[in-house]
Amino acid sequence: MLQIDNLRKTFDGSRSERRSRVLAVDDLSLTAEEGQMFTLLGPSGCGKTTTLRCIAGLEHPDRGDITVGDRTLFSDERGIRLAANERGLGMVFQSYAIWPHMNVFKNAALPLEVLPRSRRLSKKEITARVERVLSVVQLDKLMDRPATNLSGGQQQRLALARALVMEPPLLLLDEPLSNLDAKLREEMRFELKRLQRELNITAVYVTHDQVEALAMSNKIAVMREGRIEQVGRPREIYERPSSRFVADFIGTSNFIDGTVESHETGDLYLVDTPHGKIRATSAADLPAGEKVAVSIRPEYVEVEKGAVPASDAVGRWSGVVETRAFLGESVDHVIRVGELEMRARCHPSLSFPPDTEVTITLQEKMCSLIPTDE
Amino acid sequence: MTDTLDKSETPASERTPPVGRLKRMTRGWSWRRVFTAKTLIIALVIAFVGYLAMVPLAYLLYGTFYDGVSITFRFFSEAYSAYGLTEMVLNSFAYAIGSTILSVVIGTTLAYLTVRTNVPFKGLIFTASLVPLIIPGILHTIAWIFLASPRVGLFNKVLEPVFGPGVLNVFSLGGMMFVEGLHLSPLVFLLMYAAFRSMDPSLEESAQMSGARLPTVLRRISLPLAKPALAASVLIMMVRALEGFEVPALLGIPNGTWVFTSRIWRVLNEYPASYGQAGAYALSLLALTTVGVFWQSRLSKRGRAYETVTGKGFRPRPMDLGKWRWPAMALVFGYFVLAVVMPTLILVYASFQPFYAMPSANSLKTFTLHNYAYTLTNSQTLGAAQNSLLLGLGSATGVMFLMAIVSWVVVRTKIPGRWLVDNLTFLPLIIPGLVMGVALLFVYLRFPLPIYGTLWILFIAYFTRYMPYGMRYAASSMYQISGELEESAQTSGASWWQTFRRINLPLLMPGLVAGWIYILMVSVRELSSSILLYSPGNEVLSILIWEQWENGQFTELAALGVLMVLVLVVLVAVANRLGAKVGVRAD
Ligand SMILES: Nc1ncnc2c1ncn2[C@@H]1O[C@H](COP(=O)(O)OP(=O)(O)O)[C@@H](O)[C@H]1O
Numbered sequence: 001m002l003q004i005d006n007l008r009k010t011f012d013g014s015r016s017e018r019r020s021r022v023l024a025v026d027d028l029s030l031t032a033e034e035g036q037m038f039t040l041l042g043p044s045g046c047g048k049t050t051t052l053r054c055i056a057g058l059e060h061p062d063r064g065d066i067t068v069g070d071r072t073l074f075s076d077e078r079g080i081r082l083a084a085n086e087r088g089l090g091m092v093f094q095s096y097a098i099w100p101h102m103n104v105f106k107n108a109a110l111p112l113e114v115l116p117r118s119r120r121l122s123k124k125e126i127t128a129r130v131e132r133v134l135s136v137v138q139l140d141k142l143m144d145r146p147a148t149n150l151s152g153g154q155q156q157r158l159a160l161a162r163a164l165v166m167e168p169p170l171l172l173l174d175e176p177l178s179n180l181d182a183k184l185r186e187e188m189r190f191e192l193k194r195l196q197r198e199l200n201i202t203a204v205y206v207t208h209d210q211v212e213a214l215a216m217s218n219k220i221a222v223m224r225e226g227r228i229e230q231v232g233r234p235r236e237i238y239e240r241p242s243s244r245f246v247a248d249f250i251g252t253s254n255f256i257d258g259t260v261e262s263h264e265t266g267d268l269y270l271v272d273t274p275h276g277k278i279r280a281t282s283a284a285d286l287p288a289g290e291k292v293a294v295s296i297r298p299e300y301v302e303v304e305k306g307a308v309p310a311s312d313a314v315g316r317w318s319g320v321v322e323t324r325a326f327l328g329e330s331v332d333h334v335i336r337v338g339e340l341e342m343r344a345r346c347h348p349s350l351s352f353p354p355d356t357e358v359t360i361t362l363q364e365k366m367c368s369l370i371p372t373d374e
Numbered sequence: 375m376t377d378t379l380d381k382s383e384t385p386a387s388e389r390t391p392p393v394g395r396l397k398r399m400t401r402g403w404s405w406r407r408v409f410t411a412k413t414l415i416i417a418l419v420i421a422f423v424g425y426l427a428m429v430p431l432a433y434l435l436y437g438t439f440y441d442g443v444s445i446t447f448r449f450f451s452e453a454y455s456a457y458g459l460t461e462m463v464l465n466s467f468a469y470a471i472g473s474t475i476l477s478v479v480i481g482t483t484l485a486y487l488t489v490r491t492n493v494p495f496k497g498l499i500f501t502a503s504l505v506p507l508i509i510p511g512i513l514h515t516i517a518w519i520f521l522a523s524p525r526v527g528l529f530n531k532v533l534e535p536v537f538g539p540g541v542l543n544v545f546s547l548g549g550m551m552f553v554e555g556l557h558l559s560p561l562v563f564l565l566m567y568a569a570f571r572s573m574d575p576s577l578e579e580s581a582q583m584s585g586a587r588l589p590t591v592l593r594r595i596s597l598p599l600a601k602p603a604l605a606a607s608v609l610i611m612m613v614r615a616l617e618g619f620e621v622p623a624l625l626g627i628p629n630g631t632w633v634f635t636s637r638i639w640r641v642l643n644e645y646p647a648s649y650g651q652a653g654a655y656a657l658s659l660l661a662l663t664t665v666g667v668f669w670q671s672r673l674s675k676r677g678r679a680y681e682t683v684t685g686k687g688f689r690p691r692p693m694d695l696g697k698w699r700w701p702a703m704a705l706v707f708g709y710f711v712l713a714v715v716m717p718t719l720i721l722v723y724a725s726f727q728p729f730y731a732m733p734s735a736n737s738l739k740t741f742t743l744h745n746y747a748y749t750l751t752n753s754q755t756l757g758a759a760q761n762s763l764l765l766g767l768g769s770a771t772g773v774m775f776l777m778a779i780v781s782w783v784v785v786r787t788k789i790p791g792r793w794l795v796d797n798l799t800f801l802p803l804i805i806p807g808l809v810m811g812v813a814l815l816f817v818y819l820r821f822p823l824p825i826y827g828t829l830w831i832l833f834i835a836y837f838t839r840y841m842p843y844g845m846r847y848a849a850s851s852m853y854q855i856s857g858e859l860e861e862s863a864q865t866s867g868a869s870w871w872q873t874f875r876r877i878n879l880p881l882l883m884p885g886l887v888a889g890w891i892y893i894l895m896v897s898v899r900e901l902s903s904s905i906l907l908y909s910p911g912n913e914v915l916s917i918l919i920w921e922q923w924e925n926g927q928f929t930e931l932a933a934l935g936v937l938m939v940l941v942l943v944v945l946v947a948v949a950n951r952l953g954a955k956v957g958v959r960a961d
């Protein structure tokens with residue numbers, strides 16, 4: 001549906017760093033399938049918005065190809081460059097960009113009113129379509145309200161309606177929930193996902209909030225400094241981060257340095273660490289002797305009372321509880337294993353006071369291997 | 375900033391330490407506590423501001439409606455039954471409307487190009503935006519006479535082979551509109567630049583994403599959103615054009631195109647001078663400008679409705695003009711040449727000539743430094759320079775000092791009626807320079823204060839007219855200082871005056887210095903009040919240029935003008951170095 005190849009975009013540096021250019025998007029390629037919610041996730045300044053604006057046609061890329069369906073929107077090699085108003089995509093801006101001098105109806109109707117003469121609809125059809133789309137986002141009761149009198153959540157839904165009224169092949173969303181307060185954000189998250197699924201919209205969703213990305217996406221591309229670090233389904237990204245950056249950015253993670261001892265069955269490897277042996281998975285082939293880090297999420301670290309009876313069991317280490325913190329839904333423990341500090345998230349029914357001797361179990365399926373050459 | 379504002383709004387009593395409160399209660403009320411330095415100074419300041427703002431208006435009304443015997447409309451009927459009066463009123467409006475349209479179209483286009491597009495050479499536009507500050511109106515007008523008068527105009531000579539002699543005539547209503555419009559355009563640029571800068575670019579981008587082309591985006595989004603700022607610009611320019619004196623005097627009088635300001639000047643310079651008629655015209659003009667200013671301030675209050683959505687700063691995201699980039703650049707270039715390069719060049723050229731002749735191969739050979747030598751040694755110019763400097767320094771210093779105290783009263787204290795003081799300081803904003811001149815004549819011809827015919831009357835005129843600017847600079851810095859700084863000084867035992875001098879003044883200093891330089895600059899160029907209030911021997915620089923023009927000393931005048939512009943350039947540079955926002959800078 002959406003295909004981007006080798007996209008690159010630079011900006012003029014600011015005054016102080018004149019001559020140097022800011023590399024905002026660096027050789028980025030991605031493919032989003034029909035009906036997918038494809039998310040660009042990354043810290044602020046990593047180039048998400050720039051990528052989205054390149055797709056929209058609001059930014060002129062230096063290089064690359066952008067195709068939606070069978071229509072090429074941009075290609076530097078073939079000299080194709082459609083203007084933003086010729087691309088026919090829908091976009092929801094971070095600030096919503098609701099026109100303050102129009103009422104709700106007018107805001108949603110403008111995309112239909114500015115269609116070229118040959119494709120323009122009659123007044124009645126326009127009214128019907130606008131009413132339909134406004135009722136989808138539950139704003140049909142507020143049609144005559146001036147846009148400035150809407151609440152944040154209503155503005156957000158109006159922006160969505162305006163982007164959808166043309167029934168675009170692709171919807172672009174730039175942090176659409178970031179300007180809402182926490183409670184509303186959660187509500188709108190489900191609302192947006194429901195609409196996207198029901199209307200079978202293909203959408204590119206930009207956010208810096210990993211919880212939002214995990215909850216809403218069919219596919220996530222984690223970005224870092226203008227490049228894509230990892231692409232995958234939310235679960236894959238969460239459970240098998242391919243780099244320390246991804247593991248760190250998406251929630252907290254424990255990292256244990258070690259070397260590959262041997263390849264076992266499938267994608268399972270045996271890893272030697274200073275604290276004991278451990279089994280972990282890796283999508284990439286790794287030779288024996290390779291330096292790696294094992295990453296495991298705190299919630300997959302199991303904790304039991306008492307030391308390991310028979311030492312040297314793979315993936316089972318003895319440790320001492322250092323501190324604990326009650327977080328409501330869970331209890332976090334910091335457990336010292338030799339030099340290493342491991343974070344473990346337990347059910348509130350399991351809570352160990354400091355200095356308790358414990359055994360931790362690292363489930364092999366949940367341990368992923370990350371190259372440490374960075 | 376909101377932080378400091380919030381703090382200053384907590385009632386002071388809540389923060390006074392209990393010991394202090396106790397003392398105050400036990401000591402009780404006494405005369406000595408009411409007549410402190412603080413209350414005295416505040417009372418004096420309020421009285422002074424009230425005097426400056428109200429007395430001239432009161433006398434203007436009194437002198438126009440009272441002929442020494444009874445209340446009368448005689449002066450009005452005399453003034454308006456004079457020959458050609460209908461034409462004068464129509465001219466005034468035509469002139470104001472024409473120059474407003476021109477300046478608003480040019481200024482808005484340039485502002486839009488600068489903020490929202492990738493037009494090249496934006497620096498030229500920013501440079502041009504400083505022109506009204508550094509080229510006084512009278513010099514600008516004279517430069518355009520050199521450029522486009524039917525007989526000696528350089529442009530006419532260039533165009534002669536094609537169109538025949540004298541196609542361009544600045545001495546006409548059209549010429550007046552053009553010259554005034556060009557001189558006002560940077561002001562519109564500054565206003566619209568700010569408006570477009572505060573507009574969320576994604577409002578336009580979302581229209582583009584909706585499929586709208588650039589003309590549709592402009593018509594349906596950008597212009598409606600800029601409407602409050604546009605309306606304000608229109609009103610401000612109308613007022614400016616109505617109260618402008620230089621252009622109507624130099625370009626209108628020679629061909630008999632009279633407007634309010636030139637008419638006021640005329641009836642005061644006829645023999646016998648008719649003060650009553652001048653008052654009648656002045657009051658009419660004042661009524662017009664008052665309507666304009668109030669309408670504009672109402673609009674700008676309503677305009678804030680949009681700002682709640684768009685009020686923050688945005689990363690400028692210039693749109694690609696595509697194939698229109700080069701035509702747009704030609705426009706910018708053309709404007710820069712017309713507004714800056716040609717007027718400056720022709721003045722510089724004239725200043726090196728023994729007598730004024732149109733530029734030609736011959737005239738370029740007759741280069742002389744005589745005009746500069748004359749200007750720099752002549753006792754009259756030196757005297758005028760000294761007067762201008764004295765008046766500029768005096769009014770800048772006086773206004774900023776007074777406004778520092780007034781802004782403290784308005785921002786910091788809870789004195790009842792402080793809103794009145796606030797409004798009084800802004801009142802002179804509605805009074806055109808020439809009207810202020812008439813009003814002060816009325817006051818000091820009758821008032822037993824013998825300052826008529828001295829520099830003091832000019833000083834009072836400048837002081838009153840620049841009070842609003844000073845207040846704007848002082849109050850905006852006062853808002854940025856937390857009230858707690860002052861209170862902590864007081865709790866350490868400092869008196870009010872010590873606190874003001876040691877805490878407030880130093881903190882306000884950057885803003886005060888910026889305002890000081892601004893007032894210095896505008897007072898050096900002041901003409902329209904001075905023209906009615908000066909007396910021979912007390913000329914200031916702008917008056918001297920005026921007199922030299924009347925005497926036909928064109929080249930001497932040019933040299934003096936060039937020197938004046940150089941001084942103003944230095945002042946602007948210093949002001950910018952000090953961080954004062956004079957004009958806008960590219961960022
Ligand atoms: N118009 C611009 N001019 C200069 N630099 C820009 C511009 N837009 C974005 N950048 C830079 O490009 C990088 C990526 O920005 P952006 O795409 O907005 O990041 P994100 O949306 O991921 O926070 C940042 O370093 C930013 O400073």
Ligand SMILES: [Mg+2]
Nearest residue numbers: 045048049050
């Ligand atoms: Mg962004």
